Amino acid sequence: MGSILxxxxxxxxxxxxxxxxxxxxxxxxxxxxSPSPKVDHKTIQRAAAATTALLKDKPKKKPPLKEWRCxxxxxxxxxxxxxxxxxxxxxxxxxxxxxxxxxxPEPPGSRLRRDGLTALHPVVLVPGIVTxxxxxxxxxxxxxGLFRKRLWGGGSFxxxxxxxxxxxxxxxxxxxxxxxxxxxxxxxxxxxxAADYFAPGYFVWAILIxxxxxxxxxxxxxxxxxxxxxxxxxxxxxxxxxxxxxKSKIELMHVTNGYKKVVVVPHSMGVLYFxxxxxxxxxxxxxxxxxxxxxxxxxxxxxxxxxxxFLGVPKAVGxxxxxxxxxxxxxxxxxxxLLDSEILxxxxxxxxxxxxxxxDSIISLLPKGGETIWGNLDWSPxxxxxxxxxxxxxxxxxxxxxxxxxxxxxxxxxxxxISFGKKESELHSSELSTLGSQELASLQNGNSQVxxxxxGKVWTEYDEVSRESIERIAENxxxxxxxxxDLFRSIAPKTMKRAEAHFSHGIxxxxxxxxxxxxxxxxxxxxxxxxxxPEIEIYSLYGVxxxxxxxxxxxxxxxxxxxxxxIQIDSSADGSQNxxxxxxxxxxxxxxxxxxxxxxxxxxxxxRGKNRFNPSGIATYVREYKHKxxxxxxxxxxxxxxxxxxxxxxxxxxxxxxxxAAGGSGVELGGDRIYSDIMKMSEKIKLRL
Numbered sequence: 001m002g003s004i005l006x007x008x009x010x011x012x013x014x015x016x017x018x019x020x021x022x023x024x025x026x027x028x029x030x031x032x033x034s035p036s037p038k039v040d041h042k043t044i045q046r047a048a049a050a051t052t053a054l055l056k057d058k059p060k061k062k063p064p065l066k067e068w069r070c071x072x073x074x075x076x077x078x079x080x081x082x083x084x085x086x087x088x089x090x091x092x093x094x095x096x097x098x099x100x101x102x103x104x105p106e107p108p109g110s111r112l113r114r115d116g117l118t119a120l121h122p123v124v125l126v127p128g129i130v131t132x133x134x135x136x137x138x139x140x141x142x143x144x145g146l147f148r149k150r151l152w153g154g155g156s157f158x159x160x161x162x163x164x165x166x167x168x169x170x171x172x173x174x175x176x177x178x179x180x181x182x183x184x185x186x187x188x189x190x191x192x193x194a195a196d197y198f199a200p201g202y203f204v205w206a207i208l209i210x211x212x213x214x215x216x217x218x219x220x221x222x223x224x225x226x227x228x229x230x231x232x233x234x235x236x237x238x239x240x241x242x243x244x245x246x247k248s249k250i251e252l253m254h255v256t257n258g259y260k261k262v263v264v265v266p267h268s269m270g271v272l273y274f275x276x277x278x279x280x281x282x283x284x285x286x287x288x289x290x291x292x293x294x295x296x297x298x299x300x301x302x303x304x305x306x307x308x309x310f311l312g313v314p315k316a317v318g319x320x321x322x323x324x325x326x327x328x329x330x331x332x333x334x335x336x337x338l339l340d341s342e343i344l345x346x347x348x349x350x351x352x353x354x355x356x357x358x359x360d361s362i363i364s365l366l367p368k369g370g371e372t373i374w375g376n377l378d379w380s381p382x383x384x385x386x387x388x389x390x391x392x393x394x395x396x397x398x399x400x401x402x403x404x405x406x407x408x409x410x411x412x413x414x415x416x417x418i419s420f421g422k423k424e425s426e427l428h429s430s431e432l433s434t435l436g437s438q439e440l441a442s443l444q445n446g447n448s449q450v451x452x453x454x455x456g457k458v459w460t461e462y463d464e465v466s467r468e469s470i471e472r473i474a475e476n477x478x479x480x481x482x483x484x485x486d487l488f489r490s491i492a493p494k495t496m497k498r499a500e501a502h503f504s505h506g507i508x509x510x511x512x513x514x515x516x517x518x519x520x521x522x523x524x525x526x527x528x529x530x531x532x533x534p535e536i537e538i539y540s541l542y543g544v545x546x547x548x549x550x551x552x553x554x555x556x557x558x559x560x561x562x563x564x565x566x567i568q569i570d571s572s573a574d575g576s577q578n579x580x581x582x583x584x585x586x587x588x589x590x591x592x593x594x595x596x597x598x599x600x601x602x603x604x605x606x607x608r609g610k611n612r613f614n615p616s617g618i619a620t621y622v623r624e625y626k627h628k629x630x631x632x633x634x635x636x637x638x639x640x641x642x643x644x645x646x647x648x649x650x651x652x653x654x655x656x657x658x659x660x661a662a663g664g665s666g667v668e669l670g671g672d673r674i675y676s677d678i679m680k681m682s683e684k685i686k687l688r689l
């Protein structure tokens with residue numbers, strides 16, 4: 001205490017009051033002449049220590065902690081991803097073309113133009129789901145400043161992520177009508193820019209468009225048939241007249257290009273959209289376009305389907321059940337709880353489910369053909385498939401894994417598209433107890449009497465499903481494609497009621513039945529006939545050699561956790577080292593999104609030759625592209641990629657499209673080119689033709 005007093009005395013200055021300048025000057029002179037007080041070093045140290053003690057004892061005012069919000073988490077995550085993406089893109093574009101002796105390959109369009117190939121037939125491009133741009137024409141107050149700006153695609157996500165809830169609200173459709181919500185109008189971006197790039201540097205159609213331009217194509221003979229991919233196919237006509245505009249554009253291009261027939265190039269879900277169009281354009285009004293039974297024969301030369309989802313994709317099943325795929329399941333395994341509502345308050349999957357279940361187009365991608373196509377509890381067309389993902393190869397593709405000779409073929413029940421438990425996915429059907437369609441329907445009736453209040457802020461249809469119903473669903477153990485639709489009707493009754501008015505997933509017993517004149521059947525190749533147009537050629541162009549999702553192992557989420565989605569992929573379920581089960585997902589051959597079975601069956605067997613689905617005998621071709629990962633950075637996403645979107649930059653595929661557009665035929669291309677077991681699988685499917 002004494003040292004403190006001495007320090008205070010040392011630091012204290014007696015105030016001086018001056019009445020005149022003379023007195024002030026005199027005081028300053030006396031101050032300069034007076035000796036300075038002597039202060040020893042120890043006194044200063046003791047005083048400093050005492051001051052430090054006083055400061056420590058004095059309570060500090062902590063700044064208030066900022067509340068961590070969902071939007072903060074989203075923005076940080078997106079910021080990291082965007083920064084990484086732009087950095088890689090910058091490095092890629094800054095590298096010289098001759099780096100390390102590498103040389104960028106010549107574009108196929110330039111090479112074919114030099115060989116004398118030129119534009120002949122008009123080309124129509126039909127994008128698939130999510131790859132087409134959407135822009136805002138009318139919105140809620142939160143969308144101020146976004147008029148005619150892209151809400152989807154084209155690289156405008158930076159502005160949207162400033163207001164993520166507003167963005168999600170405007171991407172949603174009305175849950176009752178499947179059309180615009182009140183006060184919101186979002187429309188497809190028109191023109192080639194609608195789907196050339198999904199984001200800066202991430203091409204979709206851009207490479208194909210560029211190569212078509214190299215042989216002479218431009219706006220007068222090339223057209224992007226943009227449409228709102230969220231809507232059911234018939235509703236694109238009801239709301240936007242998209243089908244009528246496509247019909248008019250094809251007719252105009254046909255006339256202005258010397259009456260040359262068009263070559264149509266649909267991708268992914270766009271394949272189903274154009275299948276719907278061909279029935280619509282020939283059907284009489286008001287349901288159809290009134291073109292007559294010979295319209296397709298007069299106007300279409302060839303349909304070159306890229307990555308076709310003819311018979312649906314199992315990925316759509318995971319999206320409907322839990323808004324998941326293998327990538328989401330992997331993220332959950334690496335960072336448990338990150339996507340759950342308790343952590344950071346994200347509820348990411350609930351938001352995805354709430355929005356995507358308003359998109360009727362998702363239902364068009366559910367598997368078609370039932371157990372006849374996709375298999376039952378003990379059989380599937382891919383039952384002999386051997387996964388080779390664990391094999392090791394050198395740069396020339398030679399096997400370097402000595403265990404190859406000791407592989408044991410694992411029998412996989414792919415027909416069980418959903419299994420609650422790994423063990424249940426492997427047992428013989430005689431050891432399983434399953435619910436029938438009527439029992440699953442009773443679960444839906446029971447749900448109408450239960451209102452399970454969500455503990456989160458995001459409503460999904462699961463909030464109206466009781467915990468007892470979820471447990472009964474899991475007790476059913478396994479589901480095939482046939483019982484899967486009954487399951488969806490019990491857990492998502494509003495979605496299925498709305499969407500099933502526009503889509504069907506069965507197999508027609510009698511295609512001459514007048515009921516198949518309804519538009520709900522037009523996008524299902526197993527419930528409709530191809531046009532009477534024997535001159536048309538239909539191609540199925542898709543990648544192979546990439547593990548593709550086929551069926552799933554699920555589990556019920558713990559009841560103690562606050563969740564709106566009560567089930568999820570069991571990422572802990574794994575098979576043997578060379579098995580096809582990885583992270584709760586069974587894989588088969590495909591292009592990473594569409595299995596070979598869905599992409600290839602119709603052209604390999606379903607439409608091959610004259611039959612009830614192809615009464616005029618339209619020629620069909622299967623052209624597969626074996627996946628090869630990019631060898632270096634100059635190849636971008638791969639010049640020989642078989643990926644579902646990356647294949648749009650595949651040199652061999654681009655060359656095939658250009659040759660047909662310039663007048664070539666399937667025979668001139670060399671007919672079928674097959675690497676997979678599609679022909680073997682097709683023979684196992686007992687479909688009445």
